[in-house]
Amino acid sequence: xxxxxxxxxxxxxHDLDHPGYNNxxxxxxxxxxxxxxxxxxxxxxxxxxxxxxxxxxPECNIFANIEPESFKQVRQAIITLILATDMAxxxxxxxSFRQKVDNFDFTNEEHVKCLxxxxxxxxxxxNEVRPTEVAEPWVDCLLEEYFMQSDxxxxxxxxxxxxxxxxxxxxxxxxxxFIKFVLIPMFETVMKLFPQIEEIMVQPxxxxxxxxxxxxxxDDAMSEAQKKKTESMSLGKKK
Amino acid sequence: xxxxxxxxxxxxxHDLDHPGYNNxxxxxxxxxxxxxxxxxxxxxxxxxxxxxxxxxxPECNIFANIEPESFKQVRQAIITLILATDMAxxxxxxxSFRQKVDNFDFTNEEHVKCLxxxxxxxxxxxNEVRPTEVAEPWVDCLLEEYFMQSDxxxxxxxxxxxxxxxxxxxxxxxxxxFIKFVLIPMFETVMKLFPQIEEIMVQPxxxxxxxxxxxxxxDDAMSEAQKKKTESMSLGKKK
Numbered sequence: 409x410x411x412x413x414x415x416x417x418x419x420x421x422h423d424l425d426h427p428g429y430n431n432x433x434x435x436x437x438x439x440x441x442x443x444x445x446x447x448x449x450x451x452x453x454x455x456x457x458x459x460x461x462x463x464x465x466p467e468c469n470i471f472a473n474i475e476p477e478s479f480k481q482v483r484q485a486i487i488t489l490i491l492a493t494d495m496a497x498x499x500x501x502x503x504s505f506r507q508k509v510d511n512f513d514f515t516n517e518e519h520v521k522c523l524x525x526x527x528x529x530x531x532x533x534x535n536e537v538r539p540t541e542v543a544e545p546w547v548d549c550l551l552e553e554y555f556m557q558s559d560x561x562x563x564x565x566x567x568x569x570x571x572x573x574x575x576x577x578x579x580x581x582x583x584x585x586f587i588k589f590v591l592i593p594m595f596e597t598v599m600k601l602f603p604q605i606e607e608i609m610v611q612p613x614x615x616x617x618x619x620x621x622x623x624x625x626x627d628d629a630m631s632e633a634q635k636k637k638t639e640s641m642s643l644g645k646k647k
Numbered sequence: 648x649x650x651x652x653x654x655x656x657x658x659x660x661h662d663l664d665h666p667g668y669n670n671x672x673x674x675x676x677x678x679x680x681x682x683x684x685x686x687x688x689x690x691x692x693x694x695x696x697x698x699x700x701x702x703x704x705p706e707c708n709i710f711a712n713i714e715p716e717s718f719k720q721v722r723q724a725i726i727t728l729i730l731a732t733d734m735a736x737x738x739x740x741x742x743s744f745r746q747k748v749d750n751f752d753f754t755n756e757e758h759v760k761c762l763x764x765x766x767x768x769x770x771x772x773x774n775e776v777r778p779t780e781v782a783e784p785w786v787d788c789l790l791e792e793y794f795m796q797s798d799x800x801x802x803x804x805x806x807x808x809x810x811x812x813x814x815x816x817x818x819x820x821x822x823x824x825f826i827k828f829v830l831i832p833m834f835e836t837v838m839k840l841f842p843q844i845e846e847i848m849v850q851p852x853x854x855x856x857x858x859x860x861x862x863x864x865x866d867d868a869m870s871e872a873q874k875k876k877t878e879s880m881s882l883g884k885k886k
Contacts, residue, residue, distance in 0.1 A: 461682060
Protein backbone atom coordinates (compact mmCIF):
# COMPACT_ATOMS: atom_id res chain seq x y z
CA UNK A 409 0.00 0.00 0.00
CA UNK A 410 2.80 2.44 0.95
CA UNK A 411 4.69 1.32 -2.16
CA UNK A 412 1.65 2.08 -4.34
CA UNK A 413 1.28 5.52 -2.77
CA UNK A 414 5.00 6.20 -3.27
CA UNK A 415 4.93 5.02 -6.88
CA UNK A 416 1.83 7.03 -7.77
CA UNK A 417 3.05 10.23 -6.11
CA UNK A 418 6.44 9.90 -7.79
CA UNK A 419 4.79 9.21 -11.15
CA UNK A 420 2.50 12.23 -10.90
CA UNK A 421 5.37 14.52 -9.84
CA HIS A 422 8.26 13.10 -11.86
CA ASP A 423 8.30 15.78 -14.60
CA LEU A 424 7.05 18.84 -12.67
CA ASP A 425 8.04 22.19 -14.17
CA HIS A 426 9.86 20.53 -17.11
CA PRO A 427 11.20 23.30 -19.34
CA GLY A 428 11.10 21.19 -22.55
CA TYR A 429 14.88 21.05 -23.01
CA ASN A 430 16.71 17.97 -21.78
CA ASN A 431 19.69 17.58 -19.42
CA UNK A 432 22.18 17.60 -22.29
CA UNK A 433 20.90 21.02 -23.33
CA UNK A 434 20.89 22.27 -19.73
CA UNK A 435 24.49 21.18 -19.25
CA UNK A 436 25.84 22.37 -22.61
CA UNK A 437 24.02 25.72 -22.39
CA UNK A 438 25.16 26.12 -18.76
CA UNK A 439 21.61 26.98 -17.67
CA UNK A 440 20.61 28.07 -14.19
CA UNK A 441 19.35 24.52 -13.49
CA UNK A 442 22.63 22.90 -14.57
CA UNK A 443 24.64 25.31 -12.41
CA UNK A 444 22.30 24.79 -9.46
CA UNK A 445 22.60 21.00 -9.67
CA UNK A 446 26.26 20.78 -10.71
CA UNK A 447 25.30 18.93 -13.92
CA UNK A 448 23.93 16.02 -11.83
CA UNK A 449 20.48 15.05 -13.20
CA UNK A 450 19.49 18.74 -13.19
CA UNK A 451 15.94 18.17 -14.44
CA UNK A 452 15.09 15.20 -12.23
CA UNK A 453 16.51 16.94 -9.17
CA UNK A 454 14.40 19.97 -10.05
CA UNK A 455 11.20 17.97 -10.64
CA UNK A 456 11.66 16.35 -7.25
CA UNK A 457 12.47 19.59 -5.43
CA UNK A 458 9.37 21.23 -6.92
CA UNK A 459 7.30 18.23 -5.83
CA UNK A 460 8.35 18.66 -2.21
CA UNK A 461 7.98 22.44 -2.35
CA UNK A 462 4.36 21.82 -3.34
CA UNK A 463 3.92 19.11 -0.70
CA UNK A 464 5.26 21.51 1.94
CA UNK A 465 2.27 23.80 1.37
CA PRO A 466 -0.34 22.97 4.04
CA GLU A 467 -3.19 22.89 1.48
CA CYS A 468 -1.28 20.40 -0.71
CA ASN A 469 0.35 18.23 1.93
CA ILE A 470 -1.14 14.79 1.28
CA PHE A 471 1.34 13.38 3.83
CA ALA A 472 0.29 15.73 6.66
CA ASN A 473 -1.08 12.88 8.75
CA ILE A 474 1.79 10.41 8.58
CA GLU A 475 4.43 10.19 11.31
CA PRO A 476 7.71 12.11 10.77
CA GLU A 477 9.64 8.82 10.72
CA SER A 478 7.39 7.39 7.98
CA PHE A 479 7.52 10.67 6.08
CA LYS A 480 11.33 10.40 5.99
CA GLN A 481 11.06 6.99 4.34
CA VAL A 482 8.34 8.04 1.92
CA ARG A 483 10.35 11.13 0.97
CA GLN A 484 13.52 9.08 0.46
CA ALA A 485 11.63 6.58 -1.71
CA ILE A 486 9.97 9.25 -3.85
CA ILE A 487 13.34 10.97 -4.39
CA THR A 488 14.90 7.65 -5.45
CA LEU A 489 12.08 7.05 -7.94
CA ILE A 490 12.04 10.50 -9.51
CA LEU A 491 15.84 10.50 -9.86
CA ALA A 492 15.59 7.04 -11.47
CA THR A 493 13.75 8.59 -14.45
CA ASP A 494 16.97 10.17 -15.72
CA MET A 495 17.49 8.14 -18.93
CA ALA A 496 21.26 8.62 -18.54
CA UNK A 497 20.94 5.96 -15.82
CA UNK A 498 18.82 3.56 -17.94
CA UNK A 499 21.54 0.95 -18.50
CA UNK A 500 22.72 0.98 -14.90
CA UNK A 501 19.19 0.55 -13.47
CA UNK A 502 18.12 -2.12 -15.94
CA UNK A 503 21.35 -4.08 -15.37
CA SER A 504 20.78 -3.96 -11.63
CA PHE A 505 17.23 -5.28 -12.10
CA ARG A 506 18.40 -8.03 -14.48
CA GLN A 507 20.73 -9.33 -11.76
CA LYS A 508 17.78 -9.71 -9.39
CA VAL A 509 14.87 -10.76 -11.57
CA ASP A 510 15.66 -14.49 -11.86
CA ASN A 511 15.75 -14.86 -8.08
CA PHE A 512 13.44 -12.03 -7.23
CA ASP A 513 12.60 -11.77 -3.54
CA PHE A 514 9.61 -9.58 -2.63
CA THR A 515 10.77 -9.55 1.01
CA ASN A 516 14.16 -8.10 0.06
CA GLU A 517 14.08 -4.29 0.36
CA GLU A 518 16.81 -3.72 -2.23
CA HIS A 519 14.95 -5.93 -4.73
CA VAL A 520 11.65 -4.11 -4.22
CA LYS A 521 13.35 -0.71 -4.44
CA CYS A 522 14.95 -1.72 -7.74
CA LEU A 523 11.63 -3.06 -9.07
CA UNK A 524 9.91 0.23 -8.22
CA UNK A 525 12.64 2.12 -10.10
CA UNK A 526 12.06 -0.05 -13.17
CA UNK A 527 8.28 0.32 -12.87
CA UNK A 528 8.39 4.12 -12.83
CA UNK A 529 10.77 3.97 -15.80
CA UNK A 530 8.27 1.73 -17.64
CA UNK A 531 5.49 4.23 -16.96
CA UNK A 532 7.66 7.16 -17.93
CA UNK A 533 8.35 5.85 -21.43
CA UNK A 534 5.25 3.71 -21.88
CA ASN A 535 3.67 5.72 -24.69
CA GLU A 536 4.24 3.05 -27.37
CA VAL A 537 2.42 0.45 -25.28
CA ARG A 538 -0.83 2.28 -26.09
CA PRO A 539 -2.89 1.94 -29.29
CA THR A 540 -1.48 3.79 -32.30
CA GLU A 541 -4.26 6.38 -32.28
CA VAL A 542 -3.37 7.29 -28.70
CA ALA A 543 0.39 6.99 -28.99
CA GLU A 544 1.03 8.70 -32.29
CA PRO A 545 -0.11 12.24 -31.40
CA TRP A 546 2.29 12.09 -28.43
CA VAL A 547 5.15 10.99 -30.68
CA ASP A 548 4.41 14.07 -32.80
CA CYS A 549 4.59 16.23 -29.67
CA LEU A 550 7.83 14.58 -28.59
CA LEU A 551 9.46 15.12 -31.98
CA GLU A 552 8.29 18.72 -31.91
CA GLU A 553 10.00 19.12 -28.51
CA TYR A 554 13.19 17.50 -29.87
CA PHE A 555 13.23 19.68 -32.99
CA MET A 556 12.66 22.80 -30.91
CA GLN A 557 15.71 21.85 -28.85
CA SER A 558 17.95 20.94 -31.79
CA ASP A 559 16.98 24.15 -33.64
CA UNK A 560 17.94 26.13 -30.56
CA UNK A 561 21.20 24.17 -30.18
CA UNK A 562 22.08 24.93 -33.81
CA UNK A 563 21.37 28.62 -33.34
CA UNK A 564 23.41 28.73 -30.13
CA UNK A 565 26.35 26.74 -31.58
CA UNK A 566 25.82 23.84 -29.17
CA UNK A 567 26.22 20.11 -29.98
CA UNK A 568 23.12 18.50 -31.52
CA UNK A 569 22.12 14.87 -30.88
CA UNK A 570 21.31 13.08 -34.18
CA UNK A 571 18.08 11.63 -32.72
CA UNK A 572 16.79 15.18 -32.19
CA UNK A 573 17.85 16.60 -35.52
CA UNK A 574 15.00 17.30 -37.95
CA UNK A 575 17.44 16.71 -40.85
CA UNK A 576 18.29 13.21 -39.64
CA UNK A 577 15.20 11.78 -37.97
CA UNK A 578 11.78 10.64 -39.14
CA UNK A 579 8.94 9.38 -37.00
CA UNK A 580 9.55 5.72 -37.98
CA UNK A 581 13.34 5.81 -37.56
CA UNK A 582 12.99 7.54 -34.19
CA UNK A 583 10.48 5.02 -32.88
CA UNK A 584 11.97 1.79 -34.29
CA UNK A 585 15.26 2.21 -32.48
CA PHE A 586 13.66 3.26 -29.21
CA ILE A 587 11.14 0.41 -29.24
CA LYS A 588 13.68 -2.26 -30.23
CA PHE A 589 16.61 -1.25 -28.04
CA VAL A 590 15.02 0.45 -25.05
CA LEU A 591 11.36 -0.48 -24.60
CA ILE A 592 11.14 -4.15 -25.61
CA PRO A 593 14.28 -5.21 -23.67
CA MET A 594 13.02 -3.45 -20.53
CA PHE A 595 9.41 -4.69 -20.72
CA GLU A 596 10.59 -8.24 -21.55
CA THR A 597 12.72 -8.18 -18.42
CA VAL A 598 9.73 -7.08 -16.30
CA MET A 599 7.71 -9.83 -18.05
CA LYS A 600 9.92 -12.44 -16.37
CA LEU A 601 8.37 -11.32 -13.08
CA PHE A 602 4.86 -10.50 -14.35
CA PRO A 603 4.12 -12.82 -17.33
CA GLN A 604 0.66 -11.30 -17.74
CA ILE A 605 2.17 -8.12 -19.25
CA GLU A 606 3.24 -10.00 -22.37
CA GLU A 607 -0.23 -9.81 -23.85
CA ILE A 608 -1.17 -6.31 -22.69
CA MET A 609 2.17 -4.52 -22.97
CA VAL A 610 4.91 -6.42 -24.78
CA GLN A 611 2.77 -7.55 -27.73
CA PRO A 612 1.54 -3.99 -28.40
CA UNK A 613 5.20 -2.88 -28.40
CA UNK A 614 6.06 -5.56 -30.96
CA UNK A 615 3.06 -4.51 -33.05
CA UNK A 616 4.10 -0.90 -32.88
CA UNK A 617 7.65 -1.83 -33.92
CA UNK A 618 6.25 -3.76 -36.91
CA UNK A 619 3.93 -0.86 -37.78
CA UNK A 620 6.82 1.63 -37.81
CA UNK A 621 9.03 -0.79 -39.77
CA UNK A 622 6.34 -0.97 -42.45
CA UNK A 623 6.10 2.81 -42.49
CA UNK A 624 9.86 3.01 -42.82
CA UNK A 625 9.81 0.62 -45.80
CA UNK A 626 7.24 2.85 -47.48
CA ASP A 627 9.35 5.94 -46.67
CA ASP A 628 12.45 4.21 -48.04
CA ALA A 629 10.67 3.07 -51.20
CA MET A 630 9.33 6.58 -51.75
CA SER A 631 12.69 8.25 -51.32
CA GLU A 632 14.26 5.61 -53.59
CA ALA A 633 11.61 6.35 -56.21
CA GLN A 634 12.16 10.09 -55.69
CA LYS A 635 15.90 9.60 -56.13
CA LYS A 636 15.41 7.62 -59.38
CA LYS A 637 13.00 10.24 -60.65
CA THR A 638 15.52 12.99 -59.95
CA GLU A 639 18.27 10.95 -61.61
CA SER A 640 16.25 10.22 -64.72
CA MET A 641 15.21 13.86 -64.96
CA SER A 642 18.82 14.96 -64.73
CA LEU A 643 19.75 12.30 -67.34
CA GLY A 644 16.92 13.60 -69.53
CA LYS A 645 18.35 17.10 -69.22
CA LYS A 646 21.83 15.86 -70.14
CA LYS A 647 20.55 14.19 -73.32
CA UNK B 648 49.47 22.19 -13.37
CA UNK B 649 45.76 21.80 -14.24
CA UNK B 650 45.39 19.52 -11.22
CA UNK B 651 46.91 22.19 -8.97
CA UNK B 652 44.59 24.85 -10.36
CA UNK B 653 41.58 22.53 -9.91
CA UNK B 654 42.57 21.64 -6.35
CA UNK B 655 43.21 25.24 -5.34
CA UNK B 656 39.98 26.56 -6.85
CA UNK B 657 37.97 23.76 -5.26
CA UNK B 658 39.67 24.37 -1.90
CA UNK B 659 38.96 28.12 -1.97
CA UNK B 660 35.32 27.56 -2.99
CA HIS B 661 34.46 24.40 -1.09
CA ASP B 662 32.52 26.04 1.77
CA LEU B 663 31.04 29.09 0.00
CA ASP B 664 27.93 30.55 1.63
CA HIS B 665 27.99 27.97 4.45
CA PRO B 666 25.07 28.75 6.78
CA GLY B 667 26.77 27.27 9.90
CA TYR B 668 24.35 24.36 10.28
CA ASN B 669 25.36 20.98 8.89
CA ASN B 670 23.61 18.61 6.45
CA UNK B 671 21.96 16.67 9.27
CA UNK B 672 20.32 19.86 10.49
CA UNK B 673 19.33 20.88 6.95
CA UNK B 674 17.69 17.50 6.35
CA UNK B 675 15.97 17.17 9.73
CA UNK B 676 14.72 20.76 9.69
CA UNK B 677 13.59 20.36 6.05
CA UNK B 678 15.32 23.60 5.09
CA UNK B 679 15.12 25.22 1.67
CA UNK B 680 18.58 23.79 0.84
CA UNK B 681 17.57 20.23 1.79
CA UNK B 682 14.41 20.46 -0.30
CA UNK B 683 16.31 21.96 -3.23
CA UNK B 684 18.91 19.20 -3.19
CA UNK B 685 16.62 16.31 -2.22
CA UNK B 686 18.71 15.63 0.91
CA UNK B 687 21.73 14.78 -1.28
CA UNK B 688 24.81 16.59 0.11
CA UNK B 689 22.75 19.81 0.28
CA UNK B 690 25.58 22.00 1.60
CA UNK B 691 28.30 20.74 -0.74
CA UNK B 692 26.00 20.98 -3.75
CA UNK B 693 25.19 24.55 -2.70
CA UNK B 694 28.85 25.55 -2.14
CA UNK B 695 29.67 24.25 -5.59
CA UNK B 696 26.69 25.92 -7.29
CA UNK B 697 27.60 29.25 -5.66
CA UNK B 698 31.20 28.81 -6.86
CA UNK B 699 30.08 28.48 -10.48
CA UNK B 700 27.55 31.29 -10.15
CA UNK B 701 30.47 33.51 -9.13
CA UNK B 702 32.71 32.12 -11.87
CA UNK B 703 30.00 32.86 -14.43
CA UNK B 704 30.30 36.59 -13.70
CA PRO B 705 32.63 38.07 -16.36
CA GLU B 706 34.65 40.01 -13.74
CA CYS B 707 35.27 36.83 -11.72
CA ASN B 708 35.72 34.27 -14.47
CA ILE B 709 39.27 33.05 -13.96
CA PHE B 710 38.61 30.38 -16.61
CA ALA B 711 37.52 32.86 -19.31
CA ASN B 712 40.50 32.04 -21.51
CA ILE B 713 40.39 28.27 -21.50
CA GLU B 714 38.73 26.27 -24.29
CA PRO B 715 35.11 25.12 -23.70
CA GLU B 716 36.24 21.48 -23.84
CA SER B 717 38.86 22.05 -21.12
CA PHE B 718 36.39 24.08 -19.09
CA LYS B 719 34.03 21.09 -19.09
CA GLN B 720 36.76 18.91 -17.59
CA VAL B 721 37.87 21.54 -15.07
CA ARG B 722 34.25 22.08 -14.02
CA GLN B 723 33.64 18.35 -13.66
CA ALA B 724 36.80 17.96 -11.58
CA ILE B 725 35.99 20.89 -9.28
CA ILE B 726 32.46 19.52 -8.73
CA THR B 727 33.88 16.09 -7.85
CA LEU B 728 36.28 17.67 -5.34
CA ILE B 729 33.79 19.95 -3.62
CA LEU B 730 31.23 17.13 -3.33
CA ALA B 731 33.99 14.92 -1.87
CA THR B 732 34.16 17.20 1.18
CA ASP B 733 30.83 15.81 2.48
CA MET B 734 32.04 13.94 5.58
CA ALA B 735 29.15 11.48 5.14
CA UNK B 736 31.29 10.05 2.32
CA UNK B 737 34.52 9.91 4.36
CA UNK B 738 34.63 6.13 4.74
CA UNK B 739 33.75 5.41 1.13
CA UNK B 740 36.40 7.81 -0.25
CA UNK B 741 39.16 6.70 2.12
CA UNK B 742 38.41 3.02 1.39
CA SER B 743 38.62 3.67 -2.33
CA PHE B 744 42.01 5.40 -1.84
CA ARG B 745 43.30 2.58 0.39
CA GLN B 746 42.62 0.11 -2.43
CA LYS B 747 44.84 2.13 -4.77
CA VAL B 748 47.63 3.47 -2.58
CA ASP B 749 49.86 0.39 -2.47
CA ASN B 750 50.01 0.23 -6.25
CA PHE B 751 49.44 3.87 -6.94
CA ASP B 752 49.74 4.83 -10.60
CA PHE B 753 50.11 8.55 -11.35
CA THR B 754 49.24 7.88 -15.01
CA ASN B 755 45.88 6.31 -14.05
CA GLU B 756 43.13 8.95 -14.18
CA GLU B 757 40.94 7.19 -11.61
CA HIS B 758 43.87 6.97 -9.18
CA VAL B 759 44.74 10.66 -9.54
CA LYS B 760 41.08 11.67 -9.21
CA CYS B 761 40.82 9.68 -5.99
CA LEU B 762 44.08 11.15 -4.67
CA UNK B 763 42.80 14.68 -5.32
CA UNK B 764 39.59 13.86 -3.41
CA UNK B 765 41.65 12.68 -0.44
CA UNK B 766 43.92 15.74 -0.66
CA UNK B 767 41.03 18.23 -0.52
CA UNK B 768 39.60 16.24 2.39
CA UNK B 769 42.97 16.49 4.17
CA UNK B 770 43.00 20.25 3.65
CA UNK B 771 39.37 20.58 4.72
CA UNK B 772 39.95 19.05 8.14
CA UNK B 773 43.65 19.88 8.56
CA ASN B 774 43.27 22.28 11.49
CA GLU B 775 44.89 19.95 14.03
CA VAL B 776 48.02 19.64 11.86
CA ARG B 777 48.87 23.22 12.81
CA PRO B 778 50.58 24.38 16.04
CA THR B 779 48.32 24.45 19.09
CA GLU B 780 48.29 28.26 19.24
CA VAL B 781 46.93 28.36 15.68
CA ALA B 782 44.61 25.36 15.88
CA GLU B 783 43.00 25.93 19.26
CA PRO B 784 41.13 29.18 18.52
CA TRP B 785 39.56 27.42 15.54
CA VAL B 786 38.50 24.47 17.68
CA ASP B 787 36.77 26.99 19.95
CA CYS B 788 34.99 28.45 16.92
CA LEU B 789 33.98 24.98 15.70
CA LEU B 790 32.56 23.99 19.08
CA GLU B 791 30.69 27.29 19.20
CA GLU B 792 29.18 26.42 15.79
CA TYR B 793 28.27 22.92 17.02
CA PHE B 794 26.68 24.22 20.23
CA MET B 795 24.71 26.83 18.30
CA GLN B 796 23.32 24.02 16.14
CA SER B 797 22.54 21.64 18.99
CA ASP B 798 20.87 24.43 21.00
CA UNK B 799 18.69 25.19 17.99
CA UNK B 800 17.94 21.49 17.47
CA UNK B 801 16.87 21.18 21.09
CA UNK B 802 14.60 24.22 20.84
CA UNK B 803 13.08 22.91 17.57
CA UNK B 804 12.60 19.36 18.88
CA UNK B 805 15.05 17.89 16.35
CA UNK B 806 17.55 15.04 17.01
CA UNK B 807 20.87 16.20 18.52
CA UNK B 808 24.20 14.52 17.74
CA UNK B 809 26.15 13.78 20.97
CA UNK B 810 29.38 15.25 19.50
CA UNK B 811 27.61 18.61 19.14
CA UNK B 812 25.90 18.65 22.53
CA UNK B 813 27.35 21.13 25.05
CA UNK B 814 26.18 18.81 27.86
CA UNK B 815 28.20 15.88 26.49
CA UNK B 816 31.29 17.27 24.81
CA UNK B 817 34.46 18.99 25.99
CA UNK B 818 37.26 20.32 23.84
CA UNK B 819 39.58 17.38 24.66
CA UNK B 820 36.95 14.64 24.16
CA UNK B 821 35.84 16.21 20.88
CA UNK B 822 39.37 16.42 19.51
CA UNK B 823 40.78 13.10 20.74
CA UNK B 824 38.21 11.01 18.88
CA PHE B 825 38.44 13.04 15.69
CA ILE B 826 42.25 13.00 15.66
CA LYS B 827 42.53 9.28 16.47
CA PHE B 828 39.77 7.89 14.29
CA VAL B 829 39.52 10.32 11.39
CA LEU B 830 42.66 12.43 10.99
CA ILE B 831 45.54 10.07 11.82
CA PRO B 832 44.18 7.11 9.77
CA MET B 833 43.68 9.38 6.73
CA PHE B 834 47.01 11.19 6.94
CA GLU B 835 48.85 7.92 7.60
CA THR B 836 47.32 6.50 4.43
CA VAL B 837 48.47 9.53 2.42
CA MET B 838 51.90 9.12 4.09
CA LYS B 839 52.30 5.81 2.24
CA LEU B 840 52.46 7.84 -0.96
CA PHE B 841 54.23 10.92 0.41
CA PRO B 842 56.48 9.79 3.30
CA GLN B 843 57.72 13.36 3.84
CA ILE B 844 54.38 14.31 5.47
CA GLU B 845 55.13 12.11 8.48
CA GLU B 846 57.34 14.75 10.04
CA ILE B 847 55.36 17.83 9.03
CA MET B 848 51.79 16.56 9.35
CA VAL B 849 51.39 13.17 11.01
CA GLN B 850 53.73 13.87 13.95
CA PRO B 851 51.95 17.15 14.79
CA UNK B 852 48.66 15.20 14.78
CA UNK B 853 50.11 12.65 17.22
CA UNK B 854 51.42 15.48 19.41
CA UNK B 855 48.03 17.14 19.37
CA UNK B 856 46.34 13.87 20.29
CA UNK B 857 48.77 13.48 23.24
CA UNK B 858 48.21 17.09 24.27
CA UNK B 859 44.42 16.63 24.37
CA UNK B 860 44.75 13.30 26.18
CA UNK B 861 46.76 15.06 28.91
CA UNK B 862 44.14 17.77 29.10
CA UNK B 863 41.45 15.13 29.39
CA UNK B 864 43.30 13.44 32.28
CA UNK B 865 43.43 16.76 34.09
CA ASP B 866 39.73 17.34 33.37
CA ASP B 867 38.92 13.83 34.62
CA ALA B 868 41.01 14.27 37.76
CA MET B 869 39.37 17.60 38.46
CA SER B 870 35.84 16.29 38.05
CA GLU B 871 36.77 13.26 40.21
CA ALA B 872 38.05 15.64 42.90
CA GLN B 873 34.95 17.78 42.53
CA LYS B 874 32.78 14.69 42.92
CA LYS B 875 34.61 13.61 46.11
CA LYS B 876 34.37 17.12 47.50
CA THR B 877 30.61 17.17 46.89
CA GLU B 878 30.26 13.71 48.43
CA SER B 879 32.25 14.59 51.54
CA MET B 880 30.33 17.85 51.89
CA SER B 881 27.04 15.97 51.71
CA LEU B 882 28.40 13.43 54.23
CA GLY B 883 29.42 16.34 56.46
CA LYS B 884 25.90 17.71 56.29
CA LYS B 885 24.44 14.30 57.16
CA LYS B 886 26.60 14.01 60.28
